[in-house]
Amino acid sequence: MPVRDEIPNGSSVDVTEYSDYRSVNGVQQAFAHRITIGTETYEVKFDDVRTNQQIAKAEFDFPNISGEPLPDIPTLLKDLQANEDRVEAMLDSYSFTQKVTKRELGKDGNLRETESETTQLSFYKGSRIERVIEKNGRPLSGSDQEKADRDAAKQVEEIEKKIAKEDARKVKQNVNGTPSDENRRISIAEVLRASKLLNPRRERFRGRDCVVLISSQTRRLT
Numbered sequence: 001m002p003v004r005d006e007i008p009n010g011s012s013v014d015v016t017e018y019s020d021y022r023s024v025n026g027v028q029q030a031f032a033h034r035i036t037i038g039t040e041t042y043e044v045k046f047d048d049v050r051t052n053q054q055i056a057k058a059e060f061d062f063p064n065i066s067g068e069p070l071p072d073i074p075t076l077l078k079d080l081q082a083n084e085d086r087v088e089a090m091l092d093s094y095s096f097t098q099k100v101t102k103r104e105l106g107k108d109g110n111l112r113e114t115e116s117e118t119t120q121l122s123f124y125k126g127s128r129i130e131r132v133i134e135k136n137g138r139p140l141s142g143s144d145q146e147k148a149d150r151d152a153a154k155q156v157e158e159i160e161k162k163i164a165k166e167d168a169r170k171v172k173q174n175v176n177g178t179p180s181d182e183n184r185r186i187s188i189a190e191v192l193r194a195s196k197l198l199n200p201r202r203e204r205f206r207g208r209d210c211v212v213l214i215s216s217q218t219r220r221l222t
Helices: 073-091 142-176 186-195
Strands: 004-009 012-024 027-035 039-047 093-104 111-125 129-134 197-205 208-215
Touching: 039 093, 073 197, 073 208, 111 142, 129 142
Parallel strands: none
Antiparallel strands: 004 012, 012 027, 027 039, 093 111, 111 129, 197 208
16 A cells, blocks of 8 residues: 655655555545645545435536525524624734744655744734744743844834725725725725615525625625
């Protein structure tokens, strides 16, 4: 059974290591994959592997309008808006850590860890902030931590500038019409506040009954 494959990808090599082989319909299948792409490594484990399963034709019938009656749409949208506002408020109190490990492929064909960096990621007014807290498995020195804290504070300043620019853009929009789009995150809450939702109906989507509305801002909301 294959235990490893290597695929050149520019200046690096993508590596997949296979293990935990089990018999599936008489064929050995690897239930665990360790995938290294650039500096990132992914551990993939399967609970179940099936081959040549029959797929119901109905799975390809999207859109399939359901016969179920629609809920009260104004009440549904009001509840959805309230929920999205709570989600947006929760985002600023959410944080997590991310560890990036760099490895190099040695002449003997083995991967060796060269360095690692642990970052704390949090959110400020809907935008993400990154703050380095460890390098190579060790906390930063006092001076390095101060520098990382200054970098995080600078990110907050940039976010405030961006918000101020967006507020000015909205004022200009009221005078001159629709401005050009910018590459920024648009939340569901913003879409709900800014859009007029039309043509409510039921459809079958990914195996589930959904209520679908068309937004006047040309977004389809499911």
